[in-house]
Amino acid sequence: MKMMKRTPLVLAAAALLAASAALAATVTVLVQETTLRKRPQFFAPSAGTARLGQTFESEDAVEGWYKVSRGYLHHSAVTTKSVHLGSEEGVGGGASVDEITLAGKGFNAQVEKSYGAKNSGANFSAVDALERRSVGESALLSFLRAGGLLPTGAAQ
Amino acid sequence: MKRLFMIALAPAAFLAAGCAELQKMDMNKLSGGRISNNVDLTKVAKGVKALRKGVEEISESEEYYIGRAVSAQILGRYKPLNDAKINLYVQTVAQVVARTSDRPEIFKGYHVQVLDSEEVNAFAAPGGFIFVTKGLLKRLKSEDELACVLAHEVAHIAQKHGLKTIQTSRLTSAFAILGSEVAKNYTPSQLTQLTTAFEGAVDDVVNKLVVNGYSRDKEYEADHSGALYAKNASYDPGAMRSFLERVAQVESSGMSLFKTHPPAGKRMAELRAVDPSASYRRSTERERRFSAAVAL
Numbered sequence: 001m002k003m004m005k006r007t008p009l010v011l012a013a014a015a016l017l018a019a020s021a022a023l024a025a026t027v028t029v030l031v032q033e034t035t036l037r038k039r040p041q042f043f044a045p046s047a048g049t050a051r052l053g054q055t056f057e058s059e060d061a062v063e064g065w066y067k068v069s070r071g072y073l074h075h076s077a078v079t080t081k082s083v084h085l086g087s088e089e090g091v092g093g094g095a096s097v098d099e100i101t102l103a104g105k106g107f108n109a110q111v112e113k114s115y116g117a118k119n120s121g122a123n124f125s126a127v128d129a130l131e132r133r134s135v136g137e138s139a140l141l142s143f144l145r146a147g148g149l150l151p152t153g154a155a156q
Numbered sequence: 157m158k159r160l161f162m163i164a165l166a167p168a169a170f171l172a173a174g175c176a177e178l179q180k181m182d183m184n185k186l187s188g189g190r191i192s193n194n195v196d197l198t199k200v201a202k203g204v205k206a207l208r209k210g211v212e213e214i215s216e217s218e219e220y221y222i223g224r225a226v227s228a229q230i231l232g233r234y235k236p237l238n239d240a241k242i243n244l245y246v247q248t249v250a251q252v253v254a255r256t257s258d259r260p261e262i263f264k265g266y267h268v269q270v271l272d273s274e275e276v277n278a279f280a281a282p283g284g285f286i287f288v289t290k291g292l293l294k295r296l297k298s299e300d301e302l303a304c305v306l307a308h309e310v311a312h313i314a315q316k317h318g319l320k321t322i323q324t325s326r327l328t329s330a331f332a333i334l335g336s337e338v339a340k341n342y343t344p345s346q347l348t349q350l351t352t353a354f355e356g357a358v359d360d361v362v363n364k365l366v367v368n369g370y371s372r373d374k375e376y377e378a379d380h381s382g383a384l385y386a387k388n389a390s391y392d393p394g395a396m397r398s399f400l401e402r403v404a405q406v407e408s409s410g411m412s413l414f415k416t417h418p419p420a421g422k423r424m425a426e427l428r429a430v431d432p433s434a435s436y437r438r439s440t441e442r443e444r445r446f447s448a449a450v451a452l
Binding site: 034043076077107109115127130131 | 214215216217218222224225227228229231232233236243246247248251252255256258259260261262263264265267268269287299329334339342345347348350351354355357358389390391437439441442445
């Protein structure tokens with residue numbers, strides 16, 4: 001009888017354990033650089049920077065943000081798929097899309113250089129120049145504040 | 157009791173173990189003697205991954221390099237406007253609406269260049285590259301209209317419209333070359349074949365962006381998504397309609413403004429109403445800085 005009473009509790013605990021294992025995920029950064037946020041929203045204060053290939057253990061996901069130990073990462077910057085990066089063996093067509101990004105293979109700088117040599121009309125120096133133009137976090141926040149565009153509760 | 161506890165915990169234990177533990181399992185016993193324990197299961201798992209097949213399987217970094225080459229072609233045809241103030245202003249507004257899009261994070265971020273052309277047009281290359289002509293900026297009346305135009309371009313990138321114009325055969329050939337376990341650097345022969353496939357992919361996107369334009373469905377989709385991104389950024393999403401209205405008035409006189417876009421009247425007819433967000437409010441500062449920056 002005593003065992004019968006405990007059974008639902010044990011089952012509930014097991015279900016909880018299974019659920020938390022299912023929610024937990026390893027996320028890998030797939031963009032060159034992204035900001036870890038203290039809260040799950042853009043323009044929330046920075047909690048650090050995460051770079052291409054860095055992995056984090058996530059215990060929860062909140063409206064498109066993965067909660068990791070140091071803060072929150074936006075889902076569009078990471079993958080939850082298992083990623084192997086073996087630089088010695090190389091990455092080929094048998095590799096996943098994400099592995100191609102992390103290994104820098106596929107269409108890459110080497111292919112671009114070869115393409116540029118064949119296409120003299122392509123103006124890569126102008127592309128390099130436009131890529132140097134970027135607005136930093138504090139300038140962007142000032143722009144938003146001044147223009148009445150700052151979301152409620154952001155960057156406090 | 158102990159047995160019941162073990163049964164209940166089994167799913168959790170299985171989830172916790174994960175695929176990394178595959179090689180530790182006694183596969184000979186599990187398979188009834190059909191699979192030897194000498195087989196390295198991690199290598200088997202890696203070997204059975206299917207070859208990449210289509211546009212959806214272009215990686216983040218490959219999209220970036222395709223976008224760079226498309227941009228280099230556009231900047232080979234159009235002269236970039238050498239005006240730091242206006243380029244920085246347009247870049248800032250683009251970063252604002254990109255943050256509220258479906259794809260705020262992209263391999264190396266979003267970048268905008270104003271083109272020194274009287275043509276009225278805008279282009280979005282894969283990988284986050286956006287081009288707006290001086291002629292288009294002259295037709296805008298406010299920062300909210302600029303935000304809607306840029307958000308429309310961000311939508312093309314977020315929804316990978318440029319990549320979807322690449323012929324599958326080009327990718328198939330590139331992926332087949334990559335199928336032979338490429339080492340750190342490509343051999344000259346592999347590089348030649350990859351460059352040919354890359355060149356074809358870039359041509360496909362450039363022709364679609366600069367010559368033919370996207371399909372009407374993709375333009376209408378980008379209009380709607382752009383209005384939503386503008387709304388999310390607390391801009392007036394109705395500014396998309398007010399801009400198109402003025403373009404439609406000009407086009408009604410027989411003059412075609414957007415060479416690679418559907419007529420503005422048709423775009424207006426397809427544009428669904430999007431109400432401003434609760435945090436939207438008019439701003440004299442937005443009016444001031446728009447007038448100061450876009451004084452062409």
